[in-house]
Amino acid sequence: MSLKFYYDIFSQPSRAVLLLLKLNKIPFESKKINLLKGEHFSEEYAKINPFQKVPVIVHGDFALFESVAILRYLCREFEVADHWYPKDSKAQAKVDEYVEWQHIEIRANLVNYFRTKFLLPVVTGRPADGKKVIVYEKKVTDILNKLEETWLTERQYLGGDKVSIADLLGACELEQLRMAGYNPRDNRPKVSAWLNKLKEELNPHYEEVHSLVSHIAEKHKGVPPSSPDKL
Structure with missing residues (x-):
């Protein structure tokens, strides 16, 4: 098929x-x-x-x-490979634990920030709402601190001691922030070490799928262009 x-x-x-x-x-x-x-x-x-x-x-x-x-x-x-989504019930539950948490914490907060600060200005050509950006940025900072202080305290990876789909979802969300000029690695040694470990282990594909993110982050330094054509 x-x-x-x-x-x-x-x-x-x-x-x-x-x-x-x-x-x-x-x-x-x-x-x-x-x-x-x-x-x-x-x-x-x-x-x-x-x-x-x-x-x-x-x-x-x-x-x-x-x-x-x-x-x-x-x-x-x-x-x-089984480590991506383990068949063992308890190991699978730990992966699911992060995946379920991410939807209402990581994804919801990071999407609001990225959309407000970067995406909407690109699509509409209008400046970002500064007050909303401040509010959403604080939420992003708080939730990434939780990631640093909770999920990566006793684990090498988000779902346990082996890389899993939880790490793919988590890393792709965090890398998105770089386009808006927010580096999730800053002042977060555990988050930084985890992302660097993933990049090293999953290359060349990790860098390949994030090529557009890296290009936009480097080219625009978090300042949204006036139209999608200028990305």
């Missing part, structure tokens, strides 16, 4: 799924969706995902959206 993957590397969850596919040499047909050009709002794409978001996989006649569901499915359906 063929596997089609609809994604945009501008999207954090897309990068997490792309990393798993590449690291495990899972063959797939690339279907790139340009979010900044609004390709996800087309009628054709709405037939694939009624929520008009990425990522999506179509495996034969089976379609699936939502990144966490996709990651778990890929780990079950393909030859993937």
